Amino acid sequence: EVHLLESGGGLVQSGGSLRLSCVASGFTFSSYAMTWVRQAPGKGLEWVSIISGGGDKIYYADSVKGRFTTSRDNSKNTLSLQMNSLRAEDTAVYYCAKDSGSPGPLHYWGQGTLVTVSS
Amino acid sequence: EIVLTQSPGTLSLSPGERATLSCRASQSVSRNYLAWYQQKPGQAPRLLIYGASSRATDIPDRFSGSGSGTDFTLTISRLEPQDFAVYYCQQYGSSPRTFGQGTKVEIK
Numbered sequence: 001e002v003h004l005l006e007s008g009g010g011l012v013q014s015g016g017s018l019r020l021s022c023v024a025s026g027f028t029f030s031s032y033a034m035t036w037v038r039q040a041p042g043k044g045l046e047w048v049s050i051i052s053g054g055g056d057k058i059y060y061a062d063s064v065k066g067r068f069t070t071s072r073d074n075s076k077n078t079l080s081l082q083m084n085s086l087r088a089e090d091t092a093v094y095y096c097a098k099d100s101g102s103p104g105p106l107h108y109w110g111q112g113t114l115v116t117v118s119s
Numbered sequence: 120e121i122v123l124t125q126s127p128g129t130l131s132l133s134p135g136e137r138a139t140l141s142c143r144a145s146q147s148v149s150r151n152y153l154a155w156y157q158q159k160p161g162q163a164p165r166l167l168i169y170g171a172s173s174r175a176t177d178i179p180d181r182f183s184g185s186g187s188g189t190d191f192t193l194t195i196s197r198l199e200p201q202d203f204a205v206y207y208c209q210q211y212g213s214s215p216r217t218f219g220q221g222t223k224v225e226i227k
Binding site: 035037044045046047050059060061062095099100103104105106107109110111112 | 158
């Protein structure tokens with residue numbers, strides 16, 4: 001059974017940094033691209049970033065480009081999101097999700113971790 | 120970047136009625152790589168439809184997807200009480216893999 005567990009969320013001041021992690025199980029982690037999606041309180045879903053299975057291809061939304069860095073450690077089945085220069089508008093629940101193909105939809109999602117940026 | 124526009128913003132219907140949700144793309148979606156997700160309050164989204172018209176595992180057949188190119192539709196043939204939720208479309212044919220803004224299906 002596929003399982004994704006995010007951690008690392010919390011309260012941070014504007015301009016600060018935070019690192020999110022997502023530990024995966026139940027599938028061959030290195031074979032699948034992984035995605036970060038966020039959702040501000042009461043708002044819709046916003047795609048943030050995707051990283052290929054090997055970690056060699058990474059794409060970002062314009063809203064986070066240059067501030068966020070996505071990485072993965074396939075030996076530890078772990079996906080990470082390093083968030084720097086945080087802004088109030090980065091306040092959201094952050095989900096990690098597993099791509100189902102190449103490319104594929106997001107078939108499996110974690111439960112999310114809340115990041116709150118105080119101004 | 121492909122912009123997805125969903126309509127209507129809110130759909131007020133009664134159980135048993137048919138729901139028709141629209142998702143329009145600003146440019147053609149590569150290979151109709153268009154997915155639909157359902158989200159209930161406090162929960163992560165759930166994949167319903169991928170490839171514009173293929174149902175995901177364990178999704179009831181009252182959910183169907185159609186369309187191609189720039190115009191896509193999610194249809195719920197007969198609304199069940201558990202179907203009242205927010206629905207999002209997403210294109211995954213090119214990065215950034217954008218989402219629509221969502222359609223809320225509420226009980227009338």
